[in-house]
Amino acid sequence: MNIVVVVRQVPDLIEPLEIVPSGDALDLDAASFILNESDDHALEQALLLKESGGGSVTVVAIDFGDVDNTLYTAAAKGADRIVKIACDGDTPPAARDSAAVYAEAIKPLRAELVLVGVQAHDELDGGLSPFLAAALELPYVGVIRGVKAGDAPGTVAACKEFPGAVMARMNVKLPAVLGILGADQPPRYVPVSRIRGAMKTTQFEESAATLAAGELLLSVSRLYPPAPATRAEMLSGSEEEIAGRIAEILAEKGLVK
Amino acid sequence: MSAQDVLVLAETRGDALADVTFELLAAGRELARTTGGQVLAVLLGPGGAAYAPALAAADRIIAVDDPRLAEYSPEPFASALREVVEAEQPRAALIAATSIGWDVAPLLAARLDAPLATGCQAICPDGDGLMVTASFCGGKMTAECRVAASPAILMMLPGSYRPTGETGKGELEQRSPAAPLEPGAIAFEQWIYPEAGDVDITQQDVLIAVGRGIQQQDNVELAEELAQALGGAVCASRPVVDQGWLPATRQVGKSGMTVKPKLYLALGVSGAPEHQEGMKDAELIIAVNTDPKAPIFDVAHYGAEVDVLDLMPALGEAIAARKG
Known part of the structure; x- marks a missing residue:
């Protein structure tokens, strides 16, 4: 199966987020970037499908947010080809604009299956994956946790997650785009030595696709950290003191028996 | 039909309406009060009329029935919803950020070339557009966004509005799609329930x-x-x-x-x-x-x-x- 995986870099939420002086955007110069978590699962799912049924995995990414390390890591994990799309701007494109340029880059690859993380935490204008499906004129289903080869040739079976740990098994005729929430197993660990090896041997392919800004349908006027209506009463002191206070609260509520 | 109306996609869980549907109806009512429009609740699937009494918070309840809507698959659901939105031309369509919502809201926005906002927690009119307060970055950041065009497709964060108990006209309309829905390339096969034996x-x-x-x-x-x-x-x-x-x-x-x-x-x-x-x-x-x-x-x-x-x-x- 010829599988294409789209990966994106997102600000690392472990680091504090800063806002530009104009107040309407994240200060991305102050951010550190990591691979979008559900895209990591999309890559893992693609590698699992390749390992079980053969084929190839091509990773496609817009050149934004220190993406090279992520791409070398993908190569070290087993991706066969890496395609990069040039990005001149200092902010990531909107989801629709991203979808258009990804579609332009992916069409020549003749993918049977396109896997994309179902959500990126820095998106305000919707999911890239369904917009990409629309741009590629391919069917789409998202919130997928696990994909296997289907019973019939040219199909896959995808598990769509619903509340209560309930799944719907969906039969997907290929080609198609799937929005991945989780892979059949956690993203694999790859030793740093293999990533260094991939840095020496991997050649990125430059896509001819070019980013273009579409009509602005959603514009941010102000960003701010949320001001909660309520806030926890914070317990302070050493770990032992805090533990003692929590045990006291639990005892007061009749929860220590 | 009015460009000031607010459409709400109702969802079910088992045999009952999902809690988030009542939250969306409250959001829809608050917005419709300021736009001067009505609240339309849309139910996709057989037997939708049975839920009408529970959807009394809406002014109109549009129940769309087709055999392809018996179990969820993206193409029939997105097509049926698109037909209703195109016919009603609402100011906004409110869709919960659920497993189904994450499919149909972006597909609808893509097909209508309509604006889409995710993580929405509050909505108010802003001239001929809408101002939306949305949560992103895992809840660590809030954005105020202007959505320029109608219909705006808004994915609502569950828990953002409290059901008010307010009632509307509650008029039920039962519809079938203008043409039989296409099955699409993605079809529901079966439900998989968690294995018994683990802690509940x-x-x-x-x-x-x-x-x-x-x-x-x-x-x-x-x-x-x-x-x-x-x-x-x-x-x-x-x-x-x-x-x-x-x-x-x-x-x-x-x-x-x-x-x-x-x-x-x-x-x-x-x-x-x-x-x-x-x-x-x-x-x-x-x-x-x-x-x-x-x-x-x-x-x-x-x-x-x-x-x-x-x-x-x-x-x-x-x-x-x-x-x-």
Whole structure:
């Protein structure tokens, strides 16, 4: 199966987020970037499908947010080809604009299956994956946790997650785009030595696709950290003191028996 | 039909309307009051008319029936909803950020070339557009966004509005799609239910929740010991389940379980809106996280800014001392 995986870099939420002086955007110069978590699962799912049924995995990414390390890591994990799309701007494109340029880059690859993380935490204008499906004129289903080869040739079976740990098994005729929430197993660990090896041997392919800004349908006027209506009463002191206070609260509520 | 109307996509869970549908109706009513329009509730699937009495908060209830809507698959649902939106031309279509919503809202926006906003928590008119307050970056950032065109497709964050009990005209209209719906290339095959035998976390009075801060699978055992000492069970946020450290039956949140225990002790859980959706109504929430800006502290009653790996052994000892 010829599988294409789209990966994106997102600000690392472990680091504090800063806002530009104009107040309407994240200060991305102050951010550190990591691979979008559900895209990591999309890559893992693609590698699992390749390992079980053969084929190839091509990773496609817009050149934004220190993406090279992520791409070398993908190569070290087993991706066969890496395609990069040039990005001149200092902010990531909107989801629709991203979808258009990804579609332009992916069409020549003749993918049977396109896997994309179902959500990126820095998106305000919707999911890239369904917009990409629309741009590629391919069917789409998202919130997928696990994909296997289907019973019939040219199909896959995808598990769509619903509340209560309930799944719907969906039969997907290929080609198609799937929005991945989780892979059949956690993203694999790859030793740093293999990533260094991939840095020496991997050649990125430059896509001819070019980013273009579409009509602005959603514009941010102000960003701010949320001001909660309520806030926890914070317990302070050493770990032992805090533990003692929590045990006291639990005892007061009749929860220590 | 009015460009000031607000359309709400109603969803069901089992044999009842999903709770989030009532939240969306409250949001729709608040917006329609300012636009001067009506609230339209749309139900996709057979037997939709049976839910009409429960949708009395809407002015019009549009029940669309077609054999292709008997079980969920994206193409028939998106096509049926598109037909209603094109016919009604509402100012906004409110769709919950659920498993179905994450499919149909962007597909609808793409096909109508309409604006889409995700993570929406509040909406108000702004000239001929809408101003939307939305949560993103895992709940660590709020954005005020102007949505320029109609219909705006708004994915609403569950828990953002409280049902008001306000009623509308509640007029039921039963429709069939203008043409039979195409099945599409993606078809529902079967439901897969969680295997019996694991702990039912929805029935527990005490839940010890572990998140990314637990760092590695071996540390789950420390939480298990705390749960045992308090007569409860361990549950988790999505990243822990994604790592395979606990089964999906232990996941709390949008795609997991909704729990209301007497105690929810959140250890290393950041508390993204998707997680809060499943636990915010617990009687007592105590959160422990090294990040002082973690959104979990916004819903917790008590919080502590320490490393859970340092706290858990100390808490175990403190509880043991209390028990004598």
